[in-house]
Amino acid sequence: MAALKINIITLGCSKNTVDSENIGGHLVSAGCQVYFDRQRNDCDIVILNTCGFIGDAKEESVNMLLQQIACLESFNRRHKSDGRRRHLIAVGCLVERYRHELQEEMPQVSAWYGVHQWDELVAAIRSLAAEPTAAQPFTSQRSLSTPSHYAYLKISEGCNRSCSYCAIPLIRGKHQSRPIEEIVDEACRLVSQGVKELIVIAQDTTYYGLDLYGRRCLGDLLNLLATRSGAEWIRLHYTYPASFPLDAIEAMRQHPNICNYIDIPLQHINTRLLHSMQRGVDRAETLRLLQHFRQSLPDVSIRTTLIVGYPGETEAEFEELKQFVADAQFDRMGCFAYSPEEGTPAQTLGDPVPEEVKQQRIDELMALQQSISLQKNEAKVGRTFRVLVDRREGDYYIARTEYDSPDIDDEVLIPVTKRIPIGSFCRVCITQALEHDLMARLVE
Numbered sequence: 071m072a073a074l075k076i077n078i079i080t081l082g083c084s085k086n087t088v089d090s091e092n093i094g095g096h097l098v099s100a101g102c103q104v105y106f107d108r109q110r111n112d113c114d115i116v117i118l119n120t121c122g123f124i125g126d127a128k129e130e131s132v133n134m135l136l137q138q139i140a141c142l143e144s145f146n147r148r149h150k151s152d153g154r155r156r157h158l159i160a161v162g163c164l165v166e167r168y169r170h171e172l173q174e175e176m177p178q179v180s181a182w183y184g185v186h187q188w189d190e191l192v193a194a195i196r197s198l199a200a201e202p203t204a205a206q207p208f209t210s211q212r213s214l215s216t217p218s219h220y221a222y223l224k225i226s227e228g229c230n231r232s233c234s235y236c237a238i239p240l241i242r243g244k245h246q247s248r249p250i251e252e253i254v255d256e257a258c259r260l261v262s263q264g265v266k267e268l269i270v271i272a273q274d275t276t277y278y279g280l281d282l283y284g285r286r287c288l289g290d291l292l293n294l295l296a297t298r299s300g301a302e303w304i305r306l307h308y309t310y311p312a313s314f315p316l317d318a319i320e321a322m323r324q325h326p327n328i329c330n331y332i333d334i335p336l337q338h339i340n341t342r343l344l345h346s347m348q349r350g351v352d353r354a355e356t357l358r359l360l361q362h363f364r365q366s367l368p369d370v371s372i373r374t375t376l377i378v379g380y381p382g383e384t385e386a387e388f389e390e391l392k393q394f395v396a397d398a399q400f401d402r403m404g405c406f407a408y409s410p411e412e413g414t415p416a417q418t419l420g421d422p423v424p425e426e427v428k429q430q431r432i433d434e435l436m437a438l439q440q441s442i443s444l445q446k447n448e449a450k451v452g453r454t455f456r457v458l459v460d461r462r463e464g465d466y467y468i469a470r471t472e473y474d475s476p477d478i479d480d481e482v483l484i485p486v487t488k489r490i491p492i493g494s495f496c497r498v499c500i501t502q503a504l505e506h507d508l509m510a511r512l513v514e
Contacts, residue, residue: 076097077105078093079106079138080215084271085222086162094212097192099211102195114156119162126406135158157181159195166186167237167412218263221267226245229273230280230281231273231348231350234414234416235377235411245274250283257298260299265301268301270304271307274308275306279291289321293324303329330371333475334374335375338376338383343380343383373400374403374404378408378432381419392438396442401446403439405435405439407425444504450508454499457482466483467486498511
């Protein structure tokens with residue numbers, strides 16, 4: 071019996087990426103051939119890991135399901151004579167929320183698994199594999215879908231926050247921290263396999279440890295990762311402003327292998343809207359926290375995400391947000407339009423801000439941030455940085471400084487003048503600044 075070929079397509083955030091990689095690792099151990107390739111069209115089973123966070127993400131997931139159904143039907147028609155059939159399995163957040171509706175609309179999908187059914191999914195496919203093996207704990211095996219030199223390290227599941235606009239607690243459930251030794255052991259395994267950069271993620275990394283140890287332990291975890299994992303870069307994502315554990319900042323200050331980088335979605339600055347969003351902070355507390363970051367880590371790169379068009383956001387409140395962005399001078403910023411999510415407290419507020427107004431506000435904020443980004447990049451011209459080389463594209467190597475996370479932040483373009491191994495570190499001098507990228511030359 072030939073090994074099953076399985077293609078895993080992942081939509082949504084990096085937490086989904088880790089789930090897919092854990093699924094893939096278990097299937098590889100069962101004798102399957104596993105791929106993470108949206109373009110591949112020769113596999114027996116396609117697993118689509120969906121996202122259900124906001125309207126655009128849900129729409130993308132539904133469209134990808136329809137696209138994969140069309141590919142499945144075409145594949146099965148072509149192979150009708152030889153009896154080979156493809157199966158499509160849908161998993162993840164969208165399935166967790168809308169399984170029954172999706173099943174009715176898409177009977178071509180062979181099976182549906184929510185975010186609490188990974189073990190069931192793995193067991194079902196293992197039973198079909200050429201060399202079925204005994205079940206192992208879900209997080210004990212993993213096949214990376216990222217380049218081999220960086221990996222996401224998920225430290226917890228679920229979320230205990232009650233943000234009024236967010237459906238994640240409805241989908242993922244309560245916060246569940248992983249034991250600290252288990253996380254450190256996984257980090258050590260990843261580094262032993264060639265990973266240079268660990269990107270610490272969760273729905274809320276700052277809550278880590280409170281459920282398991284009775285206190286916030288993010289600082290403790292960062293200290294252990296910095297001293298025991300062997301990782302050359304450790305990067306912190308998905309922090310939360312309320313009750314931020316300041317010992318995490320002290321860990322960043324003490325350990326040079328923890329990147330001077332904080333991802334902290336703030337969503338807004340107006341106190342009335344922050345209270346309506348149930349964020350647990352107000353304007354003054356937010357400003358004090360940002361001031362602490364920059365006083366403790368003068369070289370820190372701060373990335374944030376903002377929401378526009380939240381129910382009742384006035385023009386004056388949006389102008390307050392614009393002024394905040396101008397004053398805060400974020401290194402990186404994303405922005406998305408509010409969309410009402412079923413079952414969330416904000417759904418009762420309706421959706422009174424017109425879509426065209428939301429888009430106009432996004433455009434204004436991103437134009438402002440674009441000018442800030444260009445100014446910050448221009449200040450780097452002539453400076454030398456240590457960068458990590460992610461890939462080669464044509465005549466350029468594409469790299470990143472410690473101030474940039476993969477896929478979402480700026481990149482450094484280095485002309486190919488000599489061979490640089492992918493996944494290695496090198497030193498470059500910045501020669502030109504663009505709005506979202508830097509040009510550089512290799513420093514011998």
